[in-house]
Amino acid sequence: MNAAPAPQAIPEKAFPVSWDQFHRDARMLAWRLAGSGPFSSIVCITRGGLVPAAIIARELELRMIETVCIASYHNYTDQGGLQVLKGIDHVITGTDGGRGVLVLDDLVDTGKTVKIVRDMLPNAHFATVYAKPLGRPLVDTFITEVSQDSWIYFPWDMGFAFQPPIMKGAAG
Numbered sequence: 001m002n003a004a005p006a007p008q009a010i011p012e013k014a015f016p017v018s019w020d021q022f023h024r025d026a027r028m029l030a031w032r033l034a035g036s037g038p039f040s041s042i043v044c045i046t047r048g049g050l051v052p053a054a055i056i057a058r059e060l061e062l063r064m065i066e067t068v069c070i071a072s073y074h075n076y077t078d079q080g081g082l083q084v085l086k087g088i089d090h091v092i093t094g095t096d097g098g099r100g101v102l103v104l105d106d107l108v109d110t111g112k113t114v115k116i117v118r119d120m121l122p123n124a125h126f127a128t129v130y131a132k133p134l135g136r137p138l139v140d141t142f143i144t145e146v147s148q149d150s151w152i153y154f155p156w157d158m159g160f161a162f163q164p165p166i167m168k169g170a171a172g
């Protein structure tokens with residue numbers, strides 16, 4: 001008889017984010033960024049930066065959107081070695097080290113990804129929707145700080161399923 005698969009471990013602190021909440025947070029980021037520009041273009045760090053880039057590009061009326069493709073998380077839980085899969089077009093990098101360029105991502109965790117992109121665009125403005133303490137000093141603008149030991153569940157990574165209570169054994 002085969003044993004049932006072991007349940008996936010749930011991080012000690014989970015921070016689930018709905019589509020509505022993410023949209024509100026991204027728009028709030030756009031409000032903050034409106035006073036930091038003007039920006040000529042957006043570089044979004046894929047894949048997490050794609051959704052906030054679409055929202056912020058609309059709000060700030062920016063049409064020039066570029067991607068930098070970096071793989072850092074593997075199996076959605078472990079941050080492994082970083083690999084640049086696609087760099088930034090010379091039209092963007094040739095603009096005085098990125099002056100006037102807005103770099104966006106959904107989250108700064110340890111800051112390793114931001115460091116790689118900051119080397120490419122040292123004068124760009126870096127913004128994320130969420131920031132953890134280790135990476136927070138590496139971005140110029142963010143909306144919400146989340147503890148380092150929390151795992152953010154973004155809406156594009158979730159389906160409808162039971163969510164356990166925050167306190168183990170909490171009765172409802």
